[in-house]
Amino acid sequence: MSNTSHTQTEQAKIRPVPIAIALMIGAFIGLFSETALNMAFTNIMEQFQIEPHVVQWLTTGYLLVLGILVPISGLLLQWFTTRQLFIASLTFSIIGALIGAFAPSFELILLSRLVQAIGTALLLPLMTNVILLIFPPNKRGTVMGTMGLVIMCAPAVGPTLAGLLVDSWGWQSIFWMFIPVLLFTLIFGLIFMQNVSTITKPKIDIISISLSTIGFGGIVYGFSSAGEGAGSWGEINVLLPIIVGFVSLILFVIRQLKMEQPMLDLRVFKFPMFSISTLMVFICMMIILSSAILLPLYLKGGLLMTALAAGLVLLPGGFINGIMSPITGRLFDRFGPKYLVMPGFILTTVMTFLFTNISTDTSTITVIFMHAILFIGVAMIMMPSQTNGLNQLPKQNYPDGSAIMNTLSQIAGAIGTAVAVSIMAAGQAGYIAAASSNNPNVMPEALTAGVQNAFLFAFIASIIGLIVSFFVKRVKV
Structure with missing residues (x-):
């Protein structure tokens, strides 16, 4: 007492x-x-x-x-x-x-x-x-x-x-x-x-820590290596860490589910809104971070802007997203997640599709507008999804829930970046191979073609997120 x-x-x-x-x-x-x-x-x-x-x-x-x-x-x-x-x-x-x-x-x-x-x-x-x-x-x-x-x-x-x-x-x-x-x-x-x-x-389990370190570390390293250009998907420095990482994660999951006091309580996934919300946060982070690497490359290599000019073009979208986040937070408190998350994914789906049609002649104003609308959609998805999912967890599971969401956000970043850059590089190489060697604009156009292809990946991810958003329900707390 x-x-x-x-x-x-x-x-x-x-x-x-x-x-x-x-x-x-x-x-x-x-x-x-x-x-x-x-x-x-x-x-x-x-x-x-x-x-x-x-x-x-x-x-x-x-x-x-x-x-x-x-x-x-x-x-x-x-x-x-x-x-x-x-x-x-x-x-x-x-x-x-x-x-x-x-x-x-x-x-x-x-x-x-x-x-x-x-x-x-x-x-x-x-x-x-x-x-x-x-x-x-x-x-x-x-x-x-x-x-x-x-x-x-x-x-x-x-x-x-x-x-x-x-x-x-x-x-x-x-x-x-x-x-x-x-x-x-x-x-x-x-x-x-x-x-x-x-x-x-709780008891510290060295085996769980080792499996988690090898698993998450291997996946992040492998995907990052593919995305940074240090190797292609078929090379050993990419495949081996990813395979070892996935095997370690499977063993980690099996061990956590068998332990009375797991290092990371994966039973939180039995709560349906937490599972759905985690999936939507994962998809949203892939869209965010793939866009974050593709757009600067397009602005600098396709539209031939300086680094500072490219940063300034992307600045309005970032600020609008920041301003929208508290607004969507208040709307979430009042109306719940469904009327935010679903329209948010509609906006990201439309904008990522429009980004698949950009060219070397696309105006700066158009890019600023599309980027801003894309990130308004992101603001409507991220925090409402995260808050609704964590709200369903018992208080003792808050550390596990927040750790899982933050971890998968990093994995999503590594995967989204690697896949986007790989698709872009393949599209760029294909365009150069098919183009006339006499064309002086071949490099900007090739890079733009690669970025167009890569945004198709973000578009597909957004469609999946939109489908998942139909199953969102407000958690009663």
Whole structure:
């Protein structure tokens, strides 16, 4: 009785708004750093005399760490307090930024990315879990919508702001920009962050951790290798990690279902709305991240824009998506997910189809408009799906649910990027082979043809999402 009374007293003292602010600022920097450095790849390649497939490890390594650590986050959330995980996350992020800012070699830049990724991998599931704990169900849509603003805006503004920084002060300025913001967030969190989760300290199963690491890590590595151009789908460096990864995941699933206290409770998939929502989030992330790599390539290689101009073209869509996320959150609280998710997939289906018809003559205004409408659809899908699915879970399964959704988002990113780039490369090569060698515009037109083909993949994924959305029902909480 005394323990229950103490818990209720502690819960009454929780200040949810500053806790959410601290988590969201930290997540914004983590997700911003995921895309910001891409604009500096050319500069880093020139300075350190490295090839494109080598510099791509700055992205592949980041995704690999996320793919390995996020699945384990459900266990970490039950072993360490909210404050401990928050402080550890910001500390890793700050150390990573400092290493990158002073890095005299490519190897140290890569190390800085891996350390930064540890911070992001700890923070993302922590943010989702804490928001579920500190806000009542009737307010979660609005709060998750605000979280969506953070998640979607960070990658959107990353390339544009990074382009300005790199042009003005060099690639190191990206890391220097992170440091004061992260220090402010750490201090703010030390003042306002409170322990809100229940520490149960379940048994640590080394075999489960090993299978999860090999499984998720292998899949992310294999798909990333295919997507970065380091190998084709038929090569051993792509096939072997994917096969080993899938086999390890099958063994991981079998083991989790047999354990009384699993590392990641996969029984959450018995809740139908969680399963449907996870599938829709997976599909939506494939659309987001395949578009995020295809459109800059099209703008720079097809329409012959500079990096900064391409970033500016994509900026309105990112901002509109960010603005829409809190709005869709409030609409979710009022009307539920069905009247958001279904129209959202209709918008993404129409826009991805229109992107299959772009050309080297497509106007900049048309691209801005289509990109903005595409991301309005994304905003209507992501947070309502995630919130509705997690709402169906019992409180003790929040860490498992958030870890599963965040993990599959990383897998979706790796798969979506790899498949889109592979289809684009095949379409580009086919166009060049069929084109006249006397055509001076063959390269921009070939790349545009490849991008058209790749958006067909996003279009098909969107149709599947639209079909799944017909089965969505509002969870009563």
